Amino acid sequence: QVQLVESGGGLVQAGGSLRLSCAASGRTFSSYTMAWFRQAPGKEREFVAAIRWSGMTDYADSVKGRFTISTDNAKNTVTLQMNSLQPEDTAVYYCAARPSWLLSRTKDAYDYWGQGTQVTVSS
Numbered sequence: 001q002v003q004l005v006e007s008g009g010g011l012v013q014a015g016g017s018l019r020l021s022c023a024a025s026g027r028t029f030s031s032y033t034m035a036w037f038r039q040a041p042g043k044e045r046e047f048v049a050a051i052r053w054s055g056m057t058d059y060a061d062s063v064k065g066r067f068t069i070s071t072d073n074a075k076n077t078v079t080l081q082m083n084s085l086q087p088e089d090t091a092v093y094y095c096a097a098r099p100s101w102l103l104s105r106t107k108d109a110y111d112y113w114g115q116g117t118q119v120t121v122s123s
Contacts, residue, residue, distance in 0.1 A: 002097060003024070004114035006095050009093060014122065020117060022080075024077070024078065031053075031101060032052075032097050033052055034053070034069075038092065051069045068081040082119070090120050092118050
């Protein structure tokens with residue numbers, strides 16, 4: 001049973017930083033792709049960033065240069081470092097996993113999801 005548990009959300013002022021973590025358990029994740037999605041009120045869940053455990057990454061254009069996704073293979077943890085946060089980054093952020101080497105930006109491609117963590121950026 002795959003479990004994903006996010007932590008690290010909160011309230012921050014515009015221009016600030018937050019670091020989200022996702023603790024993964026229940027599998028050997030070396031062949032998985034991990035990702036972060038976010039969902040703002042009244043909007044569809046959207047892709048933020050993805051990573052293979054080997055290190056290859058992909059980012060949405062809206063966060064490229066501001067957010068960094070990384071893994072700690074020893075701890076089975078995926079981290080999203082978010083810098084220069086803006087009010088439009090306000091959303092619930094979800095960690096997701098799929099048993100594939102292929103990076104994907106499509107939420108339906110991911111089989112496992114965390115419960116989400118709220119990020120609020122004030123102006």
